[in-house]
Amino acid sequence: MDGTQGSIYDVVVIGGxxxxxxxxxxxxxxDLKLLLxxxxxxxxxxxxxxxxxxxxxxxxxxAGSLKARTNVAxxxxxxxxxxxxxxxxxxxxxxxxALADEDRPRLEELKAEGDRSGVPGLEIVGESEIRRLEPxxxxxxxxxxxxxxxxxxxxxxxxxxxxxxQNGAEVRLEAPVEAIAYGxxxxxxxTPRGVFSARRVVNSAGLFSDEVARLAGIDDYRIFPYRxxxxxxxxxxGLRLGMPVYPVPSRDDPGLGIHITPTLEGNIILGPSxxxxxxxxxxxxxxxxxxxxxxxxxxxxPELGRTSFIHSYTxxxxxxxxxxxxxxxxxxxxxxxxxxxGWINLAGIESPGLTAAPAIAGMVAEMIGAGLDLRxxxxxxxxxxxRVRFAAAGDAERAARVVQDADWGEMVCRCEHVTRAEVAAxxxxxxxxxxxxxxxxxxxxxxGRCQGGFCTPRIxxxxxxxxxxxxxxxxxxxxxxxxxxxxxx
Amino acid sequence: xxxxxxxxxDVAVIGGGPAGLAAALGARxxxxxxxxxxxxxxxxxxxxxxxxxxGFGLFLYKETISGPEYAERLIEDVARESIxxxxxxxxxxxxxxxxxxxxxxxxYRLIRAGAVVLAMGxxxxxxxxxxxxxxxxxxxxxxxxxQNLVNLQNLRIGHEAVILGSGDIGLIMAxxxxxxxxxxxxxxxxxxxxxxxxxxxxxxLMDFAIPLELGSTVVxxxxxxxxxxxxxxxxxxxxxxxxGTERAIPCDTLLxxxxxxxxxxxxxxxxxxxxxxxxxxxVDETLMTSVEGVFxxxxxxxxxxxxxxxxxxxxxxxxxxxxxxxxERAAARTVRVSAGSNVRYALPQLLTAGKAGVEWSFRVTRPxxxxxxxxxxxxxxxxxxxxxxxxxxxxxxxxxKVSEAIEEDIEVAGHE
Numbered sequence: 001m002d003g004t005q006g007s008i009y010d011v012v013v014i015g016g017x018x019x020x021x022x023x024x025x026x027x028x029x030x031d032l033k034l035l036l037x038x039x040x041x042x043x044x045x046x047x048x049x050x051x052x053x054x055x056x057x058x059x060x061x062x063a064g065s066l067k068a069r070t071n072v073a074x075x076x077x078x079x080x081x082x083x084x085x086x087x088x089x090x091x092x093x094x095x096x097x098a099l100a101d102e103d104r105p106r107l108e109e110l111k112a113e114g115d116r117s118g119v120p121g122l123e124i125v126g127e128s129e130i131r132r133l134e135p136x137x138x139x140x141x142x143x144x145x146x147x148x149x150x151x152x153x154x155x156x157x158x159x160x161x162x163x164x165x166q167n168g169a170e171v172r173l174e175a176p177v178e179a180i181a182y183g184x185x186x187x188x189x190x191t192p193r194g195v196f197s198a199r200r201v202v203n204s205a206g207l208f209s210d211e212v213a214r215l216a217g218i219d220d221y222r223i224f225p226y227r228x229x230x231x232x233x234x235x236x237x238g239l240r241l242g243m244p245v246y247p248v249p250s251r252d253d254p255g256l257g258i259h260i261t262p263t264l265e266g267n268i269i270l271g272p273s274x275x276x277x278x279x280x281x282x283x284x285x286x287x288x289x290x291x292x293x294x295x296x297x298x299x300x301x302p303e304l305g306r307t308s309f310i311h312s313y314t315x316x317x318x319x320x321x322x323x324x325x326x327x328x329x330x331x332x333x334x335x336x337x338x339x340x341x342g343w344i345n346l347a348g349i350e351s352p353g354l355t356a357a358p359a360i361a362g363m364v365a366e367m368i369g370a371g372l373d374l375r376x377x378x379x380x381x382x383x384x385x386x387r388v389r390f391a392a393a394g395d396a397e398r399a400a401r402v403v404q405d406a407d408w409g410e411m412v413c414r415c416e417h418v419t420r421a422e423v424a425a426x427x428x429x430x431x432x433x434x435x436x437x438x439x440x441x442x443x444x445x446x447x448g449r450c451q452g453g454f455c456t457p458r459i460x461x462x463x464x465x466x467x468x469x470x471x472x473x474x475x476x477x478x479x480x481x482x483x484x485x486x487x488x489x
Numbered sequence: 490x491x492x493x494x495x496x497x498x499d500v501a502v503i504g505g506g507p508a509g510l511a512a513a514l515g516a517r518x519x520x521x522x523x524x525x526x527x528x529x530x531x532x533x534x535x536x537x538x539x540x541x542x543x544g545f546g547l548f549l550y551k552e553t554i555s556g557p558e559y560a561e562r563l564i565e566d567v568a569r570e571s572i573x574x575x576x577x578x579x580x581x582x583x584x585x586x587x588x589x590x591x592x593x594x595x596x597y598r599l600i601r602a603g604a605v606v607l608a609m610g611x612x613x614x615x616x617x618x619x620x621x622x623x624x625x626x627x628x629x630x631x632x633x634x635x636q637n638l639v640n641l642q643n644l645r646i647g648h649e650a651v652i653l654g655s656g657d658i659g660l661i662m663a664x665x666x667x668x669x670x671x672x673x674x675x676x677x678x679x680x681x682x683x684x685x686x687x688x689x690x691x692x693x694l695m696d697f698a699i700p701l702e703l704g705s706t707v708v709x710x711x712x713x714x715x716x717x718x719x720x721x722x723x724x725x726x727x728x729x730x731x732x733g734t735e736r737a738i739p740c741d742t743l744l745x746x747x748x749x750x751x752x753x754x755x756x757x758x759x760x761x762x763x764x765x766x767x768x769x770x771x772v773d774e775t776l777m778t779s780v781e782g783v784f785x786x787x788x789x790x791x792x793x794x795x796x797x798x799x800x801x802x803x804x805x806x807x808x809x810x811x812x813x814x815x816x817e818r819a820a821a822r823t824v825r826v827s828a829g830s831n832v833r834y835a836l837p838q839l840l841t842a843g844k845a846g847v848e849w850s851f852r853v854t855r856p857x858x859x860x861x862x863x864x865x866x867x868x869x870x871x872x873x874x875x876x877x878x879x880x881x882x883x884x885x886x887x888x889x890k891v892s893e894a895i896e897e898d899i900e901v902a903g904h905e
Contacts, residue, residue, distance in 0.1 A: 290620055310617055399596065487639065
């Protein structure tokens with residue numbers, strides 16, 4: 001058993017989403033023994049992989065709420081953080097468009113709310129300015145937010161964890177917390193990968209944060225999962241969207257409305273829907289919503305009605321508000337438990353959780369610092385080695401890399417131009433994530449228009465070369481195996 | 490630094506499958522001095538290597554052989570010629586001035602070619618392109634990737650399979666899986682007719698008692714980790730699922746054989762005009778694309794029914810590329826060719842005015858009986874060629890030749 005009785009961690013973070021990983025990385029600045037436990041076979045497998053990837057400015061939540069405060073604080077931290085970690089991102093600006101004059105007051109309200117929260121640079125613009133800012137957008141009026149941006153949420157999550165790991169933090173995958181005992185100032189966390197003791201626990205279990213809290217004897221929350229479906233266009237769809245374009249949010253919409261968002265690679269993401277579901281892992285797409293997404297998006301951008309999509313995905317949001325209840329706004333929960341001192345709950349961290357993550361991490365560090373002696377590590381390294389993408393390199397660098405290591409000369413993914421060297425590097429990640437999806441998220445293999453048709457057989461070969469037996473090759477861990485052994489002969 | 494190291498060749502052929510192998514041979518035999526054949530896989534042959542079934546070569550070799558044997562014969566011919574073969578090398582970029590960026594374990598290089606032949610083949614349509622709702626479990630494969638995993642890597646991809654789409658690879662894989670003891674629950678085709686060749690329907694499904702359900706499709710995929718079942722439903726005349734006809738079929742594997750798309754990523758980079766009807770380049774009677782000196786053949790130009798025809802096109806494209814590299818230039822291509830009633834497309838789409846003896850490839854839009862295909866002048870109404878067919882299927886690629894010279898825009902149409 002690897003979780004020996006002797007190993008007592010100062011802090012264990014439960015949940016390897018963007019918030020948990022941001023907390024881990026923030027705490028790794030200090031001289032603490034740290035561990036992150038993730039139930040899935042890779043990081044960012046929950047809420048963090050299925051969203052719009054937008055760095056929000058912070059005008060959607062009521063001023064004074066934790067959502068607004070951590071969003072505005074997180075916005076200020078996010079761009080320098082993404083730089084530090086070498087995570088691809090772009091400050092694009094964003095438009096919230098009103099298609100009719102009568103929606104303008106709603107834009108004014110959003111602006112006023114944002115101004116109160118200290119969101120920088122918001123202004124209401126008219127038709128010609130909308131066209132200038134984003135030629136593909138339509139609208140009578142729009143709220144322009146110049147500091148909104150886009151980022152890859154799973155790349156950020158992985159980068160945060162890798163940075164923490166470089167600074168000494170440990171990460172265990174496929175380690176769901178199944179039982180928790182408390183005594184003598186220590187939490188004892190039982191997982192299939194061992195039993196771990198912790199002085200402090202940060203519950204960042206996303207959709208399951210209520211259940212994890214309950215294991216610790218805290219029955220304060222109930223998470224209501226909401227499902228959000230998305231579609232992604234081909235990069236070659238002929239439309240170059242510069243910035244996210246949102247509709248005026250309806251007061252009854254549990255989300256921000258179906259919007260269109262560019263990806264860093266040039267696709268357009270369209271979505272999400274927002275509907276309550278029973279099952280916290282029900283990430284299915286439905287025929288009805290796919291049709292609705294297209295219709296809604298065509299309202300914002302008529303050209304989208306005629307384009308082709310290469311992929312769909314579905315995200316889940318952990319809401320604290322009962323879909324049957326009257327409340328429409330549920331704030332983040334960021335608090336130390338009154339009944340279990342030393343246990344910090346992060347619950348209901350839905351949008352804008354991605355942007356807020358670094359700010360939430362700072363708050364958690366302060367809460368931990370109130371009880372534990374936090375000493376800054378003199379050897380903390382905030383950066384992470386830059387990941388080189390062959391597809392983005394120039395001729396000279398490409399040539400040099402192939403000379404250095406012939407694996408850079410072996411193309412694995414035809415659509416996204418990913419080399420064997422990049423796949424091998426992804427498979428040697430420090431956490432042992434070796435699923436097909438882990439490779440996909442780290443390299444973009446399979447994200448192109450063939451959707452893995454060509455590269456899947458190649459990656460299967462490389463996985464075997466790297467020592468993964470055929471029966472252990474999975475899409476995303478658990479029972480998602482691709483093969484049932486070899487054929488006869 | 491890189492500028493000094495641009496290599497040159499007369500003809501560069503991109504892709505070493507049935508079309509590309511033939512193109513390299515065609516170029517060399519037409520006198521091209523230096524021919525480079527660039528294949529991204531580790532060995533030549535392309536998709537032929539995983540097509541271990543019989544049925545290749547009937548037209549080219551007058552006998553039926555397996556895919557690897559067919560490839561072997563062309564590869565042996567290539568080896569006898571002085572053709573520079575670069576396997577494990579992928580062309581990442583093609584500029585309109587015929588500058589290629591090539592990556593391989595041996596090095597990353599730039600090559601400037603006197604003429605280029607595109608022979609990159611095609612890719613398969615995916616689950617996402619046809620927008621099947623449901624979960625995203627493991628166990629969903631395109632038929633061609635399944636063919637690779639089963640035939641080349643000897644892997645068991647499942648125990649119970651449903652196949653969506655009746656394309657040839659799907660039909661071939663239905664039989665292949667049945668051979669390996671996989672229970673093939675059925676092949677479901679949204680159209681009222683099979684997309685694959687008749688002989689494949691007979692030899693791969695009927696002979697193995699695998700049901701083929703026409704006019705039905707998969708409307709939902711179920712299962713969290715691995716496919717647990719798929720829901721199929723009948724479709725109406727507009728191909729929309731009919732409510733109330735759904736039924737769940739338990740299975741752990743879903744194979745998709747829902748169409749092939751010419752893989753024109755490089756063509757797009759070079760700014761080559763593509764046809765929305767074929768998904769491939771718009772070409773003239775020499776198979777030259779809208780970019781001077783760049784020719785196209787095989788499945789990257791339009792989807793073929795059999796490999797032999799892709800090879801024939803390859804020989805022709807290679808020959809024309811060699812002539813272009815030697816300085817031969819065609820006159821302006823002023824005649825436009827369009828597809829008329831019942832014809833999905835006709836190729837070439839452009840023609841040099843006054844050209845005689847040109848042969849058209851075409852496909853019909855639906856199965857037809859006692860049909861007459863005509864090539865007609867759009868101005869004069871004159872019939873340049875007419876041929877009667879007892880039966881035509883959309884799965885078959887057909888040919889029609891005009892012996893006389895054509896000076897006006899023409900239309901290829903079919904009448905029952």
